[in-house]
Amino acid sequence: GQRALLASRPTGEIKDSDFKIVEEECPELGPGEVLIKNIYISLDPTHRLWASDQPQYMACVGINNCMRASIVGKVMKSNSRKWKEGTICGGMGGVQEYFVAKEASIYPVIPGVPLPLNLSLFNVVIGLTAWVGVNICEPKAGQTIVVSGAAGAVGSVAAQLAKARGMKVVGLAGSESKCTWLKDELKLDGVINYKTEELDVGLARCCPDGVDAYFDNVGGKTLETMLTKMNRFGRIAYCGHISGYNSESAAVSVNQFQMILMRRLKIQGFICVDHMDEMVKCFAELLDLYVRGKMKVQEDIQETKVSNYVQCVNMLYTGKNSGKLMMKVSEE
Numbered sequence: 291g292q293r294a295l296l297a298s299r300p301t302g303e304i305k306d307s308d309f310k311i312v313e314e315e316c317p318e319l320g321p322g323e324v325l326i327k328n329i330y331i332s333l334d335p336t337h338r339l340w341a342s343d344q345p346q347y348m349a350c351v352g353i354n355n356c357m358r359a360s361i362v363g364k365v366m367k368s369n370s371r372k373w374k375e376g377t378i379c380g381g382m383g384g385v386q387e388y389f390v391a392k393e394a395s396i397y398p399v400i401p402g403v404p405l406p407l408n409l410s411l412f413n414v415v416i417g418l419t420a421w422v423g424v425n426i427c428e429p430k431a432g433q434t435i436v437v438s439g440a441a442g443a444v445g446s447v448a449a450q451l452a453k454a455r456g457m458k459v460v461g462l463a464g465s466e467s468k469c470t471w472l473k474d475e476l477k478l479d480g481v482i483n484y485k486t487e488e489l490d491v492g493l494a495r496c497c498p499d500g501v502d503a504y505f506d507n508v509g510g511k512t513l514e515t516m517l518t519k520m521n522r523f524g525r526i527a528y529c530g531h532i533s534g535y536n537s538e539s540a541a542v543s544v545n546q547f548q549m550i551l552m553r554r555l556k557i558q559g560f561i562c563v564d565h566m567d568e569m570v571k572c573f574a575e576l577l578d579l580y581v582r583g584k585m586k587v588q589e590d591i592q593e594t595k596v597s598n599y600v601q602c603v604n605m606l607y608t609g610k611n612s613g614k615l616m617m618k619v620s621e622e
């Protein structure tokens with residue numbers, strides 16, 4: 291099957307030449323191994339970091355290795371007593387059509403929900419990430435939280451969780467249609483299209499009582515501005531800084547960071563995989579909200595081939611995706 295191998299470390303945005311598409315036979319199955327056909331391949335902002343060799347929270351992808359990605363797929367052949375042929379599973383399958391997995395490295399999908407939900411809401415890097423970050427924000431009813439990347443996969447879950455906990459939620463997003471979705475469907479209390487309205491102006495309009503918590507998905511200039519808008523004892527969940535992922539020099543601004551001291555802010559970096567022990571509790575809450583219609587999910591499913599990976603993943607860094615981005619590379 292087709293595989294996307296990392297050919298070179300991207301500089302700036304990811305280019306077609308950074309990946310080599312190859313057609314390879316799958317190796318024979320060893321004892322306890324299964325052959326998986328990928329159906330959905332998750333595309334996540336962290337792909338840009340994994341493709342680089344900058345310091346990060348897990349090993350980067352090696353040159354000439356298949357690009358790392360989580361998947362939902364189907365067991366096609368099995369040498370494992372645990373996995374029957376035809377079973378749907380999740381795993382770190384990579385950007386490829388087929389892969390061979392050890393039986394312990396794949397896991398069951400959530401029963402009774404559409405398959406893409408396993409990559410959108412019920413995904414450690416989405417649902418659990420949003421849940422942990424909202425907890426870091428110490429939600430208090432009536433207080434104001436701002437969520438950047440609010441129409442995105444993590445941001446939209448975070449915004450709805452904060453709302454479910456009684457907060458006043460203001461979302462930042464980069465297009466009118468995203469803002470309309472946030473306002474009309476998710477019923478956020480305020481929305482700011484940061485591409486058409488100065489953030490200062492939008493915040494003055496939407497947050498007359500200042501900002502008590504900030505769930506940051508984008509970093510950069512937005513974070514710098516937000517630091518100056520925080521109320522005392524505010525909380526910031528530093529989830530990601532996608533605005534800097536394509537830049538070669540990660541410039542740090544010192545001035546704004548002194549606000550952390552002046553306003554006694556707590557800013558906590560966090561990584562979802564350190565919170566696996568909370569996953570069951572988290573997914574139970576998300577499922578409850580979901581079945582009660584209080585957790586809406588938007589998915590951006592690109593039906594395409596592995597060879598279109600670069601074009602698809604770059605949608606994340608230009609904001610062309612609407613909701614959780616994934617490729618569908620074979621039928622369910």
Ligand code: NDP
Nearest residue numbers: 335442443444463464507508529530531532533561562609
């Ligand atoms: P999204 O679905 O939110 O897609 C990315 C979105 O980011 C785009 O749609 C775009 O929305 C926005 N964006 C892109 N470039 C910029 C920019 N220069 N400035 C501002 N916004 C930009 O992706 P995810 O929900 O999967 O990820 C959101 C964030 O969470 C990322 O930073 C990611 O790295 C982080 N993350 C962190 C985890 C952790 O454990 N800490 C785990 C998973 C994700 P718009 O059109 O509104 O600009």
